Amino acid sequence: GNSVTQMEGPVTLSEEAFLTINCTYTATGYPSLFWYVQYPGEGLQLLLKATKADDKGSNKGFEATYRKETTSFHLEKGSVQVSDSAVYFCALSQTNFGNEKLTFGTGTRLTIIP
Amino acid sequence: GAVVSQHPSWVICKSGTSVKIECRSLDFQATTMFWYRQFPKQSLMLMATSNEGSKATYEQGVEKDKFLINHASLTLSTLTVTSAHPEDSSFYICSVNREAGFGANVLTFGAGSRLTVL
DSSP, X not given: OOEEXXXXXXXXXXXXXOEEEOEEEEOSSOOXXXXXXXXXXXXXXXXXXXXXXXXXXXXXXXXXXXXXTTTBOOEEESSOOGXXXXXXXEEEEOOSTTOOOEEEOOOEEEEEEO | OOOEEEEOSEEEEOTTOOEEEEEEESSSOOXXXXXXXXXXXSOEEEEEEEETTSOOEEOTTOXXXXXXXXXXXXXXXXXXXXXXXXXXXXXXXXXXXXXXXXXXXOEEEOXXXXXXXX
């Protein structure tokens, strides 16, 4: 079955540091890949997505590239801010005759220190 | 984007009682809503797909008699945890799919409801 494995947290960085959160997946066929972010007290929000191999999703300075050869979708940001502190979830989607489901990783808590 | 509201955000109940959690899609008519469960330090697990006007579709291993889902309108789905026990304590999250289509699943999530069963 499908699965997503992401970097265990928590991750603590200083402001303006470079961020990488690793995510690898197992799936049959050609899944779509997502990063969701959950800020304190809020619901999960879509951060970025990629629907085919070599696509790069980007938003708010974050980027992730769909690497089929390594089955990875690592999240990166060149210079993090305190406001980026949140929990980040990697996920994949593989439609099943219209019954679309997301498979999530365990989430990585990121804390940015001023 | 879509706004999904859950109520209550936090509930504590005694063992053996039933608890109802509401999920409302405030600006989008959703024929389908999804219910997830999240244990501490674990991933979100899909419990069931709530279908407006018909029975919910439950994932393997989820007790449908334990977790009753009612999707009576295009803007409201409810999850009732019946005869709750401490092991049912968890974070329950609903979501709405706003971009249906092959390989383009994008969900809008509610903020979640934390259930603690004493």
